[in-house]
Amino acid sequence: MKEINVSRLIPVVRKLCIDANYYAGPDVVEKIKFFMDKEESPTARDILALMLENHKMAAEEQMPMCQDTGVAVVFVELGQDVHLVGGDFNTAINEGVRQGYQDGYLRKSMVDDPVIERKNTRDNTPALIYTEIVPGDSLKITVAPKGGGAENMSEVRMMKAADGIEGVKDFVVDRIKRSGGNPCPPVVVGVGIGGSFEQCALLAKKALLRPLTEKHPDPKWAAVEDEILERINKLGIGPQGLGGRTTALAVQILYKPCHIASMPVAVNVNCHAHRHESAVIE
Amino acid sequence: MANEIKLHTPLTSEMLEKLQVGDKVLLSGTIYTARDAAHKRLVELLEAGKELPFNPVGAVIYYVGPAPARPGKAIGSAGPTTSYRMDSFAPALMNAGLKAMIGKGPRGQSVVDSMVKNKAVYLAAVGGAAVVSAQAVQTAKIIAYEDLGAEAIRELRVVDFPVFVANDIKGNDIFKIGVEKYRR
Numbered sequence: 217m218k219e220i221n222v223s224r225l226i227p228v229v230r231k232l233c234i235d236a237n238y239y240a241g242p243d244v245v246e247k248i249k250f251f252m253d254k255e256e257s258p259t260a261r262d263i264l265a266l267m268l269e270n271h272k273m274a275a276e277e278q279m280p281m282c283q284d285t286g287v288a289v290v291f292v293e294l295g296q297d298v299h300l301v302g303g304d305f306n307t308a309i310n311e312g313v314r315q316g317y318q319d320g321y322l323r324k325s326m327v328d329d330p331v332i333e334r335k336n337t338r339d340n341t342p343a344l345i346y347t348e349i350v351p352g353d354s355l356k357i358t359v360a361p362k363g364g365g366a367e368n369m370s371e372v373r374m375m376k377a378a379d380g381i382e383g384v385k386d387f388v389v390d391r392i393k394r395s396g397g398n399p400c401p402p403v404v405v406g407v408g409i410g411g412s413f414e415q416c417a418l419l420a421k422k423a424l425l426r427p428l429t430e431k432h433p434d435p436k437w438a439a440v441e442d443e444i445l446e447r448i449n450k451l452g453i454g455p456q457g458l459g460g461r462t463t464a465l466a467v468q469i470l471y472k473p474c475h476i477a478s479m480p481v482a483v484n485v486n487c488h489a490h491r492h493e494s495a496v497i498e
Numbered sequence: 499m500a501n502e503i504k505l506h507t508p509l510t511s512e513m514l515e516k517l518q519v520g521d522k523v524l525l526s527g528t529i530y531t532a533r534d535a536a537h538k539r540l541v542e543l544l545e546a547g548k549e550l551p552f553n554p555v556g557a558v559i560y561y562v563g564p565a566p567a568r569p570g571k572a573i574g575s576a577g578p579t580t581s582y583r584m585d586s587f588a589p590a591l592m593n594a595g596l597k598a599m600i601g602k603g604p605r606g607q608s609v610v611d612s613m614v615k616n617k618a619v620y621l622a623a624v625g626g627a628a629v630v631s632a633q634a635v636q637t638a639k640i641i642a643y644e645d646l647g648a649e650a651i652r653e654l655r656v657v658d659f660p661v662f663v664a665n666d667i668k669g670n671d672i673f674k675i676g677v678e679k680y681r682r
Contacts, residue, residue: 266627282628
């Protein structure tokens with residue numbers, strides 16, 4: 217059993233919030249460059265170049281890449297041999313988020329309640345915290361700030377087994393087609409399949425965390441991802457929806473077993489900023 | 499297509515007549531920020547026959563909720579938010595004299611129709627290129643609804659703010675034309 221004081225989480229979460237917003241992932245930069253070389257539309261090429269320029273300026277100026285610095289989605293993989301001491305775990309994570317959004321000049325975008333009052337909480341809390349118990353004696357934290365524009369284009373559909381893999385592909389492509397320029401394309405498409413209504417949605421979000429340069433470990437599913445991506449990039453939506461061949465940078469699938477009567481499918485759309493940063497506490 | 503045109507606020511119908519979808523515009527002058535919550539309040543004022551916090555005639559609204567400014571900076575990152583959420587409010591503002599909206603993503607048909615009727619345009623800024631957009635902002639001042647935080651109405655002085663004409667006054671829509679051109 218290893219003791220970790222929860223106060224150690226605060227500066228780690230603070231830094232992850234800031235870094236995820238200031239620095240573009242190398243995989244994102246690589247993918248944008250890859251598609252820019254193939255892009256047919258001059259306007260689309262200009263826009264992709266502007267996105268790369270924006271990445272550089274954000275790092276230099278120490279400013280967030282996008283003004284929508286998102287809801288703080290926090291994934292924790294907690295080793296089962298860790299004993300957390302020194303206070304409340306969720307409170308510590310929220311304190312890290314509060315400090316990161318304050319000290320990093322990040323926008324506070326959370327409102328409470330969500331319908332009637334919609335009052336800004338002024339510190340971007342509460343974070344959305346998903347904790348999983350895993351083997352080991354360390355703690356891995358991933359902060360994935362999620363913007364509203366892309367999240368709004370996401371969807372869960374309770375499909376039938378008879379819809380098959382073609383039904384899944386059609387649903388994902390159609391979801392992106394209906395999103396048009398709204399989610400800040402080129403997007404990254406997270407797809408969660410199986411489990412249940414709520415689990416497929418979480419799988420779709422977790423699918424976004426795989427590096428864009430990595431293929432699905434199962435060749436059969438890698439082929440499905442490639443086919444969906446190719447179909448999406450034939451839609452013509454392009455960067456920002458102004459027309460072009462670069463509508464998505466990647467399609468990434470995670471699946472779990474499900475009930476014999478069900479085939480839940482979720483599409484979680486991410487914008488081209490595609491932010492996430494991780495750290496391990498030992 | 500794809501001319502580069504400089505415009506200065508306040509805008510007039512005559513200035514907008516020459517714009518075509520796809521043109522790049524470098525916009526200078528005064529523009530006002532407003533998102534969902536501020537739009538609701540603006541339209542409530544119009545419906546009550548009251549004055550807006552700014553003169554809407556010839557005005558430009560930028561759909562943005564900027565990030566906080568670092569000390570010594572005019573503004574934090576300031577890229578566009580998705581525009582369709584303002585669709586139900588936009589025609590009333592155009593009827594009051596609004597000449598341009600800046601945002602990202604396509605508009606509904608009622609907004610496109612209102613642009614034709616009122617000779618107004620919709621300009622697309624590049625979503626996510628928020629540091630680049632912020633460079634064009636010289637000064638920023640909250641003029642209304644400070645309680646809304648990032649959603650307060652700010653008066654921005656901009657120089658050569660880069661945007662694309664997404665909808666012109668003839669009813670053309672780049673989100674339709676552009677997509678059709680590159681669909682396979």
